[in-house]
Amino acid sequence: MFFFNFLFWVCGTLILALAIWVRVSKDGKEIVSSGDMGTNPFIAVNILIAVGAIIMVLGFLGCCGAVKESRCMLLLFFIGLLLILILQVAAGILGAAFKSESNRILNETLSDNAKLLAETTEEAKEFQKAMIAFQTEFKCCGLKNGASDWGSNYPEAKESCQCMGSDCGNYMGDSVYPMTCLSSIKDLIEKNIIIVIGVAFGLAVVEILGLVFSMVLYCQIGSK
Incomplete structure (x- = not known):
């Protein structure tokens, strides 16, 4: 005891x-x-x-x-x-x-956070750094609509979105990962639960x- x-x-x-x-x-x-x-x-x-x-x-x-x-x-x-x-x-x-x-709250939260990818505030910049690292590790791009979520900030995330292979998507002439990070986050949560x-x-x-x-x-x- x-x-x-x-x-x-x-x-x-x-x-x-x-x-x-x-x-x-x-x-x-x-x-x-x-x-x-x-x-x-x-x-x-x-x-x-x-x-x-x-x-x-x-x-x-x-x-x-x-x-x-x-x-x-x-x-x-x-x-x-x-x-x-x-x-x-x-x-x-x-x-x-x-x-x-x-699950509904998670979807709404991540969908709202997708707006931060196209913004230029300090808070958005910090979130974008975390997203670039996440995209590189889990081979995904964007949160809700793919690479278009990045808007004018896409050049900064371009390298982490680049995809090599036949099943890649296309955005502004670049080969990008077709899967959004929203799907990757859900899969990660389901695996770790x-x-x-x-x-x-x-x-x-x-x-x-x-x-x-x-x-x-x-x-x-x-x-x-």
């Missing part, structure tokens, strides 16, 4: 340390702020800080409860971990229930083991 919660505490410490570094350091702010689409880029970072802090507290309660054989600490650990598990299950149910809605589900399932198993260990120890201490 002690070693289980010690690892739990270490994981919380790492999450909290990484989130705080991203929140306060110059390099971290540049990473998070790049490609900002009008929403607060630090919302996810703030959530990670809260999650890391909660995991640290729960790990501390579990460790101290196991070493000192404190039923109060073990009970607090059990309740906290149970609440996290319930919230995790609820989040999974809501995610499955609103899957179509999330399996990993996310696997991680969530693994965390749920660990949380259930923690609940069982803490309750067994709680009962053993009470029977002494």
Whole structure:
């Protein structure tokens, strides 16, 4: 029980340390702020800080409860971990229930961001840099309508859109990738969602083991 919660505490410490570094350091702010689409880029970072802090507290309660054989600490650990598990299950149910809605929001967001490719503002320039790197890696061009999304900025993205082969498209006399990056982003999300589900399932198993260990120890201490 002690070693289980010690690892739990270490994981919380790492999450909290990484989130705080991203929140306060110059390099971290540049990473998070790049490609900002009008929403607060630090919302996810703030959530990670809260999650890391909660995991640290729960790990501390579990460790101290196991070493000192404190039923109060073990009970607090059990309740906290149970609440996290319930919230995790609820989040999974809501995610499955609103899957179509999330797809619609994703389509609308990316379609709106396609307008940034033809603009010349500083925000648009940052987004364009990220898009050029994405196009080069995933062999796609544009977000919604292909290379035409770039408008007068096309010469800057021309190299990342260039396609070699017989199945290429054509834009202004250049061979470009026929697939838009909107399709690539959707495919990337669908491929990685399996990993996310696997991680969530693994965390749920660990949380259930923690609940069982803490309750067994709680009962053993009470029977002494």
